[in-house]
Amino acid sequence: MTSERAGVSAPPDLVFTTFIRATPEAVWRAITESDFTVRYYYGSTVECDWAPGSPYVYRIDGEPALEGVILESVPERRLVMTFHATWDDMVAADRPSRMTWELEPAGPGVTKVTVIHGGFEAANETYRQAEGAAYILAGLKTLLETGSPLAGG
Amino acid sequence: MDDEVFRALADPSRRTLLDRLFERDGQTLGELETALPGMTRFGTMKHLKVLETANLVTSRKVGRERHHYLNPVPIRRIHDRWLDRYRIRAADLLDDLRLSLETDPMTTPDLAAGAVEAPQHVFSTFIRATPEKIWQALTTSEFTTRYWYGSTITSDWVVGSPYELRTHDDKPAIAGNVLEADPPRRLVMTYTSPWTNVPGEPPSKVTFEIEAAGPGVQKLTLVHETEPGSSTRIAEVAAGWPFILSGLKTLLETGEPMTS
Numbered sequence: 488m489t490s491e492r493a494g495v496s497a498p499p500d501l502v503f504t505t506f507i508r509a510t511p512e513a514v515w516r517a518i519t520e521s522d523f524t525v526r527y528y529y530g531s532t533v534e535c536d537w538a539p540g541s542p543y544v545y546r547i548d549g550e551p552a553l554e555g556v557i558l559e560s561v562p563e564r565r566l567v568m569t570f571h572a573t574w575d576d577m578v579a580a581d582r583p584s585r586m587t588w589e590l591e592p593a594g595p596g597v598t599k600v601t602v603i604h605g606g607f608e609a610a611n612e613t614y615r616q617a618e619g620a621a622y623i624l625a626g627l628k629t630l631l632e633t634g635s636p637l638a639g640g
Numbered sequence: 641m642d643d644e645v646f647r648a649l650a651d652p653s654r655r656t657l658l659d660r661l662f663e664r665d666g667q668t669l670g671e672l673e674t675a676l677p678g679m680t681r682f683g684t685m686k687h688l689k690v691l692e693t694a695n696l697v698t699s700r701k702v703g704r705e706r707h708h709y710l711n712p713v714p715i716r717r718i719h720d721r722w723l724d725r726y727r728i729r730a731a732d733l734l735d736d737l738r739l740s741l742e743t744d745p746m747t748t749p750d751l752a753a754g755a756v757e758a759p760q761h762v763f764s765t766f767i768r769a770t771p772e773k774i775w776q777a778l779t780t781s782e783f784t785t786r787y788w789y790g791s792t793i794t795s796d797w798v799v800g801s802p803y804e805l806r807t808h809d810d811k812p813a814i815a816g817n818v819l820e821a822d823p824p825r826r827l828v829m830t831y832t833s834p835w836t837n838v839p840g841e842p843p844s845k846v847t848f849e850i851e852a853a854g855p856g857v858q859k860l861t862l863v864h865e866t867e868p869g870s871s872t873r874i875a876e877v878a879a880g881w882p883f884i885l886s887g888l889k890t891l892l893e894t895g896e897p898m899t900s
Contacts, residue, residue, distance in 0.1 A: 497711075498698055498700070498709045498711075499666075499709075504763075504882040505765065505882060505885075505886050506735045506882065506883050506886035506887070506898065507886070508890055508894075508898050508899075533874065555758075589864060593883075594899055594900070595899070596899075596900075597899060603762075607698075611695055611698040611711055614698055614700065615698060615699070615700065617655075617700075618700075618701075618764070621764045621765060621766070622766055622853075625676055625766035625767070625889070626766070628886065629768060629889075629893055632890055632893060632894055633768075633893055633894055637766060637768055637857060637858070638768075638854050638855065
């Protein structure tokens with residue numbers, strides 16, 4: 488059940504929240520550097536200068552799997568990007584959706600990390616597969632707190 | 641693509657399902673079944689499958705249930721492609737207005753979280769631990785005191801038995817009854833607390849599910865829900881669940897509490 492919505496509309500935005508025993512600085516690095524992403528983001532590297540307007544691409548085994556454009560970037564605080572997955576034909580046919588990362592200090596040594604995936608007006612398959620964000624966040628937390636990946640660690 | 645949409649729309653049962661979702665988006669199979677009296681659950685499923693293939697409906701699994709949402713885009717495309725040729729200008733303008741009003745994306749986090757009205761809140765995380773260890777962490781004070789705001793938890797975890805969570809300074813916090821207990825996979829209990837209870841309203845319900853999710857990893861899903869129409873207030877406590885689940889994960893993976 489979602490909140491009440493009148494008539495026709497897109498699938499609702501999805502919100503994923505976790506708390507990580509790490510500084511916002513460490514979380515930001517883990518989001519933006521391939522040395523980290525390969526160990527929690529489905530084995531992918533990421534290429535981007537993280538400036539607003541810049542393109543980004545995640546690659547799995549060298550093949551593009553996810554790409555888009557940075558819409559907003561406030562280091563250690565907030566990152567907004569368009570989200571166009573290409574890891575299978577079904578998602579690739581979708582129009583881009585939108586992903587937002589928010590980092591907030593939440594007590595001594597703890598950072599609250601929120602991922603909001605929205606803009607599914609023309610991205611049904613992306614929506615269907617959006618649960619992956621929960622897995623990515625869980626992997627990010629495990630990596631930062633234990634130094635080893637969630638799976639196979 | 642158009643062929644699939646026309647084929648999907650050709651069937652009156654499928655149009656009924658779309659009408660039902662137009663009235664209220666996000667319904668489960670069980671709810672949609674009632675729209676088609678005389679049809680089996682399997683029949684309803686088959687129709688939903690056709691609608692999904694035509695991209696007129698999208699669905700999402702939440703805990704054990706699948707919720708279905710209307711996708712207006714393909715019908716809109718057909719409208720633009722086929723009906724525009726015979727358009728009646730005024731009617732079309734009205735339709736454009738309606739569409740632009742109704743497809744406004746919900747972008748604010750609070751609305752997106754459904755934190756205000758949603759009768760169901762779902763949280764999932766993945767934990768590097770055995771299912772037995774996670775079960776133990778949910779049901780014994782030895783663990784809860786280190787991640788659940790210092791609280792103790794007491795029950796024999798048998799169906800029908802009561803359970804109680806007390807604060808670190810031994811004040812009553814949460815209580816209820818065990819509705820289902822299938823260690824180490826599924827635990828369902830009623831949930832009453834001074835923060836959620838409304839006199840005369842039924843208690844809310846909490847479900848924990850633990851599923852295998854790859855070697856050494858479990859997926860833990862928590863569903864906190866009220867009965868439809870109930871005014872039991874779970875939004876605020878539901879906002880606290882990610883913190884509790886995060887603490888549980890840290891404790892099991894590192895052996896240390898997340899916060900000191």
